[in-house]
Amino acid sequence: MSSSRVLVLNSGSSSVKYQLLDMRDGSRLAVGLVERIGEETSRLKHTPLATGESREWTGAMADHEAALKAVSEELTRDGLGLDSPELAAIGHRVVHGGKLFTEPTVIDDAVLAEIERLIPVAPLHNPANLTGIRTAQALRPDLPQVAVFDTAFHTTMPESAARYAIDVKTADEHRIRRYGFHGTSHAYVSRATAELLGKDPSDVNVIVLHLGNGASASAVEGGRCVDTSMGLTPLEGLVMGTRSGDMDPAVIFHLMRVGGMSTDEIDTLLNKKSGLIGLCGDNDMREIRRRIDEGDEQAQLAFDIYIHRLKKYIGAYYAVLGRVDAVAFTAGVGENASPVREAAVAGLEALGLAVDSELNAVRSDEPRLISPESARVAVAVVPTDEELEIATQTYALVNGSRNLT
Known part of the structure; x- marks a missing residue:
C-alpha cells in the first residue's frame, strides 16, 4: 500500500495538537492534544476515530520530545505508529513565514534558520513551532517534514495593501509590513465557498x-x-x-x-x-x-x-x-x-x-x-x-x- 497518511502537528509553547489523516479520502484516523508540557500535571488526550473512545493520561512531561514520544506511543497502540510505512509526511503549522515562504515548504536547515530569524516578529509562536519541528525530525529523520505557514496565503497581497505608510528604509530594515494570519483557514474557506457555489x-x-x-x-x-x-x-x-x-x-x-x-x-x-x-x-x-x-x-x-x-x-x-x-x-x-x-x-x-x-x-x-x-x-x-x-x-x-x- 502506498504511503497516504499525514500527521499534522501544531506545537504551542506548552502544548501539541495533532491529527493523523488518510489523504486518500481526507478522513481522520486519530486526533489528540497534549497540554501543560513542562509541568507536573501534563495531560494527553488521544482519540482513535475507529472507536471514538478517548484515552487520557496525566503526569509530568518535561518537554516537547517527551510529549511527542507519548503521542507516538498512543498512535502505536492503535496500529498507527510513526514508524508505519504508510506515513507519507509530517505537516507542521508555522505561524510566521515572512515574505520568503509563499507556499508549503519541505523543511531543511535553511528553512529552520529562516523560521528562527523571524522569531522577533512572532516571539510567542515561532519558537514553539521550531521545537515541534526539531522534535519530530529527531523521531523520524527519514521522513519529509513540511512547514505550512499561516502567513503564506496572504503573500499575494499587492504592495499597496501590504505596506504601511511609514519611512521605507525603516520599514525594510525591521521587516515592518502587513503579513496577515489565519492563512490556512482563509485558503480553505475561500475554496470551500467556491465549491459550495458550484x-x-x-x-x-x-x-x-x-x-x-x-x-x-x-x-x-x-x-x-x-x-x-x-x-x-x-x-x-x-x-x-x-x-x-x-x-x-x-x-x-x-x-x-x-x-x-x-x-x-x-x-x-x-x-x-x-x-x-x-x-x-x-x-x-x-x-x-x-x-x-x-x-x-x-x-x-x-x-x-x-x-x-x-x-x-x-x-x-x-x-x-x-x-x-x-x-x-x-x-x-x-x-x-x-x-x-x-x-x-x-x-x-x-x-x-x-x-x-x-x-x-x-x-x-x-x-x-x-x-x-x-x-x-x-x-x-x-x-x-x-x-x-x-x-x-x-x-x-x-x-x-x-x-x-
Whole structure:
C-alpha cells in the first residue's frame, strides 16, 4: 500500500495538537492534544476515530520530545505508529513565514534558520513551532517534514495593501509590513465557498470572516488574497476576544507618557486585556449574548462595537474587490453565533447582502448558504478545517502535485 497518511502537528509553547489523516479520502484516523508540557500535571488526550473512545493520561512531561514520544506511543497502540510505512509526511503549522515562504515548504536547515530569524516578529509562536519541528525530525529523520505557514496565503497581497505608510528604509530594515494570519483557514474557506457555489475558485470573489477568539477578515479575488485585516502581528484588525484590533497608534505613546505604563504592560493590555474582555469582562460570545438577553448594557455595547468593526471591514473589502460573490463566516463565533451573522449583514441590503432568519438559525457542521435565494451576494457559513488544509498542502507537496482542490 502506498504511503497516504499525514500527521499534522501544531506545537504551542506548552502544548501539541495533532491529527493523523488518510489523504486518500481526507478522513481522520486519530486526533489528540497534549497540554501543560513542562509541568507536573501534563495531560494527553488521544482519540482513535475507529472507536471514538478517548484515552487520557496525566503526569509530568518535561518537554516537547517527551510529549511527542507519548503521542507516538498512543498512535502505536492503535496500529498507527510513526514508524508505519504508510506515513507519507509530517505537516507542521508555522505561524510566521515572512515574505520568503509563499507556499508549503519541505523543511531543511535553511528553512529552520529562516523560521528562527523571524522569531522577533512572532516571539510567542515561532519558537514553539521550531521545537515541534526539531522534535519530530529527531523521531523520524527519514521522513519529509513540511512547514505550512499561516502567513503564506496572504503573500499575494499587492504592495499597496501590504505596506504601511511609514519611512521605507525603516520599514525594510525591521521587516515592518502587513503579513496577515489565519492563512490556512482563509485558503480553505475561500475554496470551500467556491465549491459550495458550484464554481471554480478562480471565478469567485469572497470576503472571508474568520471569527474566533482571534478574528480576521480577508478579501479573496479569484482564489488569491488581496487584503487581510491582521498586520505585522495578529493584533491589527477586528475586535477580538482579548485583542483590541485597530486603534490610533498614538494611544500607546499616551499610555507611556501620561499613564506611566511600560511597553510590556501596554503589550499585555492590548493583546490580553482588550477586545471583548476589556469592554465587558467576557470574551465568550455565548456569555455576552446571555447577558444581553438579560438587559446588560455593557455587554450590549461590547457587541455593538464588535459588529461595527465587522461591518466596516465588510464594506472596505467590498470596495477593494469591486465585485463580491459571497461573504463566508467561519471559526467558533462565525460558525455558531447566528446573532453575530445577522447583525453583521443587517443594513447592507444595498450591497446585495441579506440573511434568511430561518436558514441562519439552523445549526450544522456542513457548509451552507444562509442568504435568501434572491440575494445578489451569497452569505455562507463554512466550517473551517485548518488541519485538513495543512495535510492537503503537505501531501500535495511530497507527491509532487500542487493541485489542492
